[in-house]
Amino acid sequence: MELAMSFKNGDYKLEESQRLEFKEAAAGLPDDLWESYSAFANTEGGEIVLGVHEDKASHEYSSVGVSEAAKLVDAIWSIARDPRRVSQDILLADGVSVISRDGLDFVVIDVPRADRSEKPIEVYEKRQKKFVAYVRRGSGDHRATAYDIDGMRYDKTPKADRSPLEEFSLEALCQETIQKYRRVFSAVKQNSPWNSDSDEDFLYHIGAVAKGHDGMLHPTRAGLLAFGFEYEITSYIPQFLLDYREETSEDIRWEDRVCSESGDWSGNIIDFYFLVSERLIRHFKSPFFTNEMGTRHGSKNPVTEALNEGVANAVIHAHYGTAASVKVILGSEQLEITNTGGFLIDRDVAIAGGFSEARNPTLMRMMNFIGASDRAGSGLQDIWSTWSDAFGCEPVLTESYHPSMVKLVLPVFSGMGGPAARYVPGKYDEAILGLSEQSQGGVTIEQVSGRLDISERVAQKSLKRLFEAKKLNRFRDGHRFRYVPYDTRA
Missing domain, CATH: 3.30.950.30 (Schlafen, AAA domain)
Incomplete structure (x- = not known):
């Protein structure tokens, strides 16, 4: 730009x-x-x-x-x-x-x-x-194009995501997601009177459901996106897609993936945020404390908080029109967060902070209730501050067109995130070789990360180094590798 x-x-x-x-x-x-x-x-x-x-x-x-x-x-x-x-x-x-x-x-x-x-x-x-x-x-x-006009008209409609979708009943919403959200909400807002509400009243208070012309409660647009089943969401927005991929290895296309169309989870925004947050916290393990949901409240890890803010910002500001997607791709050198829809305010104003303009204000409100977003408009400013102060570099925020897309690129090269996330060649070789000898089926990146209390990035680089040095062998196990002593038949 x-x-x-x-x-x-x-x-x-x-x-x-x-x-x-x-x-x-x-x-x-x-x-x-x-x-x-x-x-x-x-x-x-x-x-x-x-x-x-x-x-x-x-x-x-x-x-x-x-x-x-x-x-x-x-x-x-x-x-x-x-x-x-x-x-x-x-x-x-x-x-x-x-x-x-x-x-x-x-x-x-x-x-x-x-x-x-x-x-x-x-x-x-x-x-x-x-x-x-x-x-x-x-x-x-x-x-x-018609897509361009549709996006502009949606953006100019006040509280467009608060309108009830009368073609859907409350059965379109995933109860497991609702209960998970309520648990986090009650932990964040312990004194809220909404904690004693029925599910219907609670959803009404947060803007997830509203009364239609028939006097019945129906999911709002924000409510369907946040809590709905993927097959219900795509019946309304056919090209809806949430996609997280870990592509840190040169050997396989991706090591881990969370995709809304996979059919093995709800496929909605709230669950996507929790699942991605969990993976980012695990991947960027550091000596700081982070609560289990990775939300702003109670967390002392600026790295994962900035990453979570970037994901929350994308799902809140995405345009969920004809082509609606949020993609989070973790590579070996950077994290890319992309969402459909252009900027509502100038890029420099957004980064400077102090002014918030949400494309989906009801969805933003829901995320704010669980500490996943900053309504004060300082979210991007916090991300920039974290990367500049802690890592000596700045993220890159760009806007592209046809269709309109916003991409946030966060450099995540080795040396970031504190001692437990810093890769030092050879530092963990002896411990990893010992683990591989103790395990009959070999060890994975996740197992090494958990046992040695290091980030998955450090574990992956260490295992790759030992494999290239012919100290470990490996074999494919689904979408990941298992590493065994070199003299073991792979």
Whole structure:
């Protein structure tokens, strides 16, 4: 995501990008200027610069400037405020300016990212005689797809995830998930009067169910996502997918996986969060204390808390539309957390903290009740602070399009997470060799981690080193390896 490219600030190249568009304006305002206005407003925002010529053959740009810049500025303001041409004027008071550079005048239109309540920003298409919305894809403006429009309209609906889904009964919700959630809720909020509620009353209080037009209780959108069975959720959102994979080994595709469509667990958001949190705590074992659910309350492990915050942030802010997914992939060098849906506020504002804008406010409320999210808007700020202070590096947060996706990348190279998570070649060789000799069936990464009280990452690197040194042999056992003394037939 190119945040630094700015013609106004002088930090730019003569090439178009996600946030920078050039137009010549030799014969007045070009008609396609408003396509770019709509595209920037509906995406990340950006600058439209008038006074730059594009050679159609070479696609190279050159500065030519504009004549009568003041008239162009007046024309821009006139059209931007005309409801017959533009659905809404979102330009700030200083949003159109004239900049002189190398003896040439340029007009710069600084288009902000539209607020969720304002989207979609549409412009009148003369040829089709109707209003049309555009989105920015790299260096081009494109007609918004039905998926794009659906996402914008969902985001502008207040409390959209609190609406009852009358086609579902309470039987669509998993009782085991509800009871697990209630146990954590009661531990976190011991004095809440809701702890003595019936399940129906409790679900009503947290926003998981609501009364429909028939006077009966039905799951809300948030309630179905949080507590529903996967087959019920996918009957409503066909492409719904929650996926966690551990891909830390070069030898096999993945060592562990939690997938909502596997059919051996509920497949809902609450269980997904608990299952992933449990694995992250185990994988990034450290000398700090972390409670069993990995929630913020009572935990003293900043690493796992930051990781859990990243997962909670993804499931809360994902767009659960036509293509709805949250993916968490743990690799050997980084943890990637991806969710469908774009940013609701600028990236820098989100990282700075202090401002919270949830796509699914009811779901956020549910997660907050069990300490799994920060409604104060400091979640990303805490992640950045942890990685910067403890590990000397920063995460990477990016936005991509078609479909809209947000990806958070957390470097997890060796040396992170305290002494128990730090890999020192040879440190555990003797202990691991002893374990392999004592076990008739060989040892796994998980067993070495548990017996030696080290992280699974350190265990995996140590076992791999011993295998490559021909001190251990190994054989496949399902999706993982078992390691045995080298003279044992594998």
